[in-house]
Amino acid sequence: MTPSSPVATTVLHPDRLLPADDATRAIARDLYDSVADAPIISPHGHVSPDLLREDRPFADPAELFIVHDHYVTRILRSAGVDLADLGAGGGPYDPREVWRAFASRWELFAGTASGYWLRDEFVELFGLREEPSADRADAHFDAISGQLRLAEYRPRALFERFAIDVLATTDDPLDDLSAHRELAADATLRGRVLPTFRPDAYLDPQAPSFVSRTEALAAWSGSPVADYDAYLDGLRARREYFIAHGAVSADHGVRQPFTVELEHDEAARLYRRAVSGRLSEDEAEVFAGHMLLMSAEMSVRDGLVMTVHPGVLRNHSTETFAAYGPDTGHDIPVATEYTRALRPLLQRFGTAADFHLILFTVDETVYSREIAPLAGFYPSVFIGAPWWFLDAPDAIQRFRSATTETAGFYNGSGFIDDTRAFLSIPARHDAARRSDAGFLARYVREGRLSIRQAERIALDLVDAIPRRAFKL
Structure with a gap:
C-alpha cells in the first residue's frame, strides 16, 4: 500500500520578514514588538463605507477573498482561468467552484505579496493550518463559511478586532455621503471612517464619463454645463461638502502627473470644447494638466491633502475591459516623470x-x-508609501533604501494599504511594520542610528508620520 503524501501545513514564523542574521534579527524583533499591536491608520483605501454601515455577514469565502480582489484574480487569469468563472464584472458565479479554482492553483501565489497576505489571513483569522489545495478546497470552504456566520466575523466586529483607528474610503464627488453621516453619528463604532474626494472623471476629458459627470455637477449646482467658472465653483462646493463630512484628502489617479497653468480664457475655451466632446487628445491632456494644478490651488485654499497616484495604463486589455469592466486586473504600470511635470504646480504652491x-x-x-x-x-511634498505592485515586502525594503538617505523618514506618508480587500488590512500593515523593523535594525547594527532613535522612528512610522502627512 502506497502511503499518502504528507499534508502541507502552514506555520507563520514569528520572525517572518525579519533579517536573517541573529544579531540584527534580535534588534528587529524588539522594534517590531513595540509596534505590532499599535492601532491601524489607513488614510487611503477602497473599502466601501456600506460594508460597515450595513454590517452584513460576508457571503462566502470566494466573495470575501477572490471575486473582488484583482490582486488575486489577475494571477489566476495568468494561468488561463476565465474571469467569467471568477465572477468578474458582476456576473453569476458558483462560489464553491471559484474557491476550487483558487485552491487548486495555490502554488501560483508562492513568493507573491498576495500569497503572503492570504496565508496570514487564513492562519490568523480562520485558524487554517493546512495549505490550500485541490484536495482540501471543500473542507476549507466549509470551515471558513461556518465561521463567517458567527457574530465575531461580521465587518464591525472585525473592524474592532483589527484596531483600526482611521479608515478612509474613496468616493465620487457627488456622493451624498449618507453612509459616512450614519457612521460618524454611531457612538458604538470606535475609529473614524472618512470619505476621500476622488474627482478624476470630472477633471480629465479623456475619461469615458467626463461629459455625463460634468453635466451632473452642473445640474447639482444649477448652472449651465458650459460655464467654466460655475464648473470650478461646483468642484469647490463639493470639496467643502466632503470636508464637512470628515474628509482630509483629495485623491487624483492620473496617467502622468503633468501640470500646466493656463490663462483663464484659454482654460474656459478648452472646457467648453471638452463638455461638447470636441477636444483633441493633445488638448485634453493640457486641460487635465491645468485641472491638476487648479486642484492644488483648491487644496491650498481649503486644506485637503492632495494625493497623486500616477503611472498606470488602465484597462490594458481592451477585450477584458469590454467584457468585464474596470478593476479586473489588467492595469499595468508605465514609466513616470515628476520633476518637470510637477514644476508648474510646485513653482506656485x-x-x-x-x-x-x-x-x-x-x-x-x-x-x-x-x-x-x-x-x-x-515643505509641501511627502513621499507616498510603496503602492500596488510595490507594496510587497522586498519592494518596501528597496523603497526605504532609495528614499531614506535623501529625504529621511519624516518626509513620508507612513504605510498605506490602498486596498479593497478588507480582511487584508491588518496583514498588509503587519508586513510593513516587520519590514520597517528590519530596515531600522540594520541601521542600528551599522551604527547609523541609535537604538533610541530606531525605537522612536518605528513608532512614528505607524502613528505620528501618517497623522502629520494626512492632517489627522
Missing part, C-alpha cells in the same frame, strides 16, 4: 503654508532620482 502633496509611484526608478529629492526640499 511648493512652499505654500499647510499645503500637503503626497506623491505615489509604481515606477521604482523615480524614488531616489525624483520623489525623494523633491520631498527633501519642498
Whole structure:
C-alpha cells in the first residue's frame, strides 16, 4: 500500500520578514514588538463605507477573498482561468467552484505579496493550518463559511478586532455621503471612517464619463454645463461638502502627473470644447494638466491633502475591459516623470503654508532620482508609501533604501494599504511594520542610528508620520 503524501501545513514564523542574521534579527524583533499591536491608520483605501454601515455577514469565502480582489484574480487569469468563472464584472458565479479554482492553483501565489497576505489571513483569522489545495478546497470552504456566520466575523466586529483607528474610503464627488453621516453619528463604532474626494472623471476629458459627470455637477449646482467658472465653483462646493463630512484628502489617479497653468480664457475655451466632446487628445491632456494644478490651488485654499497616484495604463486589455469592466486586473504600470511635470504646480504652491502633496509611484526608478529629492526640499511634498505592485515586502525594503538617505523618514506618508480587500488590512500593515523593523535594525547594527532613535522612528512610522502627512 502506497502511503499518502504528507499534508502541507502552514506555520507563520514569528520572525517572518525579519533579517536573517541573529544579531540584527534580535534588534528587529524588539522594534517590531513595540509596534505590532499599535492601532491601524489607513488614510487611503477602497473599502466601501456600506460594508460597515450595513454590517452584513460576508457571503462566502470566494466573495470575501477572490471575486473582488484583482490582486488575486489577475494571477489566476495568468494561468488561463476565465474571469467569467471568477465572477468578474458582476456576473453569476458558483462560489464553491471559484474557491476550487483558487485552491487548486495555490502554488501560483508562492513568493507573491498576495500569497503572503492570504496565508496570514487564513492562519490568523480562520485558524487554517493546512495549505490550500485541490484536495482540501471543500473542507476549507466549509470551515471558513461556518465561521463567517458567527457574530465575531461580521465587518464591525472585525473592524474592532483589527484596531483600526482611521479608515478612509474613496468616493465620487457627488456622493451624498449618507453612509459616512450614519457612521460618524454611531457612538458604538470606535475609529473614524472618512470619505476621500476622488474627482478624476470630472477633471480629465479623456475619461469615458467626463461629459455625463460634468453635466451632473452642473445640474447639482444649477448652472449651465458650459460655464467654466460655475464648473470650478461646483468642484469647490463639493470639496467643502466632503470636508464637512470628515474628509482630509483629495485623491487624483492620473496617467502622468503633468501640470500646466493656463490663462483663464484659454482654460474656459478648452472646457467648453471638452463638455461638447470636441477636444483633441493633445488638448485634453493640457486641460487635465491645468485641472491638476487648479486642484492644488483648491487644496491650498481649503486644506485637503492632495494625493497623486500616477503611472498606470488602465484597462490594458481592451477585450477584458469590454467584457468585464474596470478593476479586473489588467492595469499595468508605465514609466513616470515628476520633476518637470510637477514644476508648474510646485513653482506656485511648493512652499505654500499647510499645503500637503503626497506623491505615489509604481515606477521604482523615480524614488531616489525624483520623489525623494523633491520631498527633501519642498515643505509641501511627502513621499507616498510603496503602492500596488510595490507594496510587497522586498519592494518596501528597496523603497526605504532609495528614499531614506535623501529625504529621511519624516518626509513620508507612513504605510498605506490602498486596498479593497478588507480582511487584508491588518496583514498588509503587519508586513510593513516587520519590514520597517528590519530596515531600522540594520541601521542600528551599522551604527547609523541609535537604538533610541530606531525605537522612536518605528513608532512614528505607524502613528505620528501618517497623522502629520494626512492632517489627522
